[in-house]
Amino acid sequence: MRILFIADPLETFKTYKDTTFAMMEAAHARGHAFSFAEAGDLSVEGGRVLVDASSVTLTGEETAWFRKEPAQRLPLSAFNCVVMRKDPPFDLEYLYATQLFTLAEQQGVRVFTSGQALRDFNEKLAILKFAEWTAPTLVTSSASRIKAFVRQHLDVIVKPLDGMGGAGIFRLRPDDANLNVILETITGHDTRTVMAQRYIPEIRDGDKRVLVIDGVPVDYCLARIPAVGETRGNLAAGGRGEARPLSARDRAIAEAVGPELKRRGILLAGLDVIGDYLTEVNVTSPTCFREIMDQTGLDVAGLYIDALERACAGA
Template identity: 60%
Template structure:
């Protein structure tokens, strides 16, 4: 197979933990050829979606781990698979990229996750489709609604709808200290919609990342445990990842969502679960392959490439 990765610059990768690198390594191990490009390299020319794409050669060196062949302008439909692995922010440039990828699909490209499915599944708001698994949640830009929600639940979390890695998450406790300032900051004085949720105390045991691949559930989760008084378990915010078997509730959530999300064109999904509650549905560039594999021996990248080879969307 020829596999093209739409991703962030390879020079930014931390290969000891990067999920996209794990995918690349497994693909090369099986004899597939891999390529890379960024959204800035895409163009629509004469009605055809093309990109300046470079073949990636893995060197096996832990420092200079890759070499790029000279870039060529190629149709995305020339590849057996195009993997959308660009991290947020999910801004208008991200959306424009999904439009181009969707056009490329119409021209024969096989894109994973499907660009329309990525657009349709905001990673925070998508949990509202599965409210039987969520903590009490409010989505609004209205200060009075937020204050009323805090008055009802006392201990709450406020977060932007377009963040990643735990950025912009605030906890407000019973005393309401700084609530007004946080509302002003996150809503940009009432001009931006945010999410507010009742605080889930089980966060001390970890924010669990559960992976779904082609409608099947990876049997281990990575519990990202907050450190040093943090409310955020995200690895990017200093959380420590501990792999563990799925609980009965984890399985209930994962097995309910897996076939639904797969049918919608999402090959790879990362569910975030705190305690018994679903908190996010990650579809842009889910991670944690390497941490789970290193701690449990379960080869997540192999499961993913198996699904890719089977054309499982």
């Protein structure tokens, strides 16, 4: 196959933990050729979706780990599949890229995850489709409604709808002296919609990333355990990752969500599970492949490339 990865600049990859790099290694091991582009390299001319893409070769070295050829302008249809791995935020430029993907798909291009699915599955709001598996949740731009929610549940997490890595997350209690100013700030004085969730104390045992590939849960999750004095378990916020077999509840959640993900054409998702509750459905650029692979020996990247090969073969 000829695969196009669309992601953030290769120079920014931390290869010892980067999931996209793990995918590239697995693809390379199968003999697949791949190229790289950024979302801003997409264009449309004469009705065709084009991309300025560079062929990439892995060198096997630790630092200078890739060799990139000069970019060529090609139709997106020149590739067997496109793997979208651009990190959030899901801003207007990201939205425009998904719309170009939808146009490309109409021209026969296979895109994972599809433009429509990326638009439909906001990583925070997607849990509302599976409310029976979630903790009490409020979505609103109203600071007063959030304040009432905090008074009701006493301990609440508030987060933006377009972030990643734990950015912009606050833990609030009714007696917080900064409650009003935090709510004014995060809602932009009632102009920005956010999500509030009842705090789940089991976060101390880890915010679990449960991977679902082609609708099927991976047998191990990564429990991201908060650093001392920290509420967030995200690795980007200093959390420690510990691979664990799925619990019965983890698997039940993943098996409930998996068929809908598969129906929507979402080849890879990262479910965030705290305690017994689903808190997010990550579809833009789910991570944690490398940590699970290194700690368990399970070839998660290989499972993903298996699924990609099946999808491109129409299986």
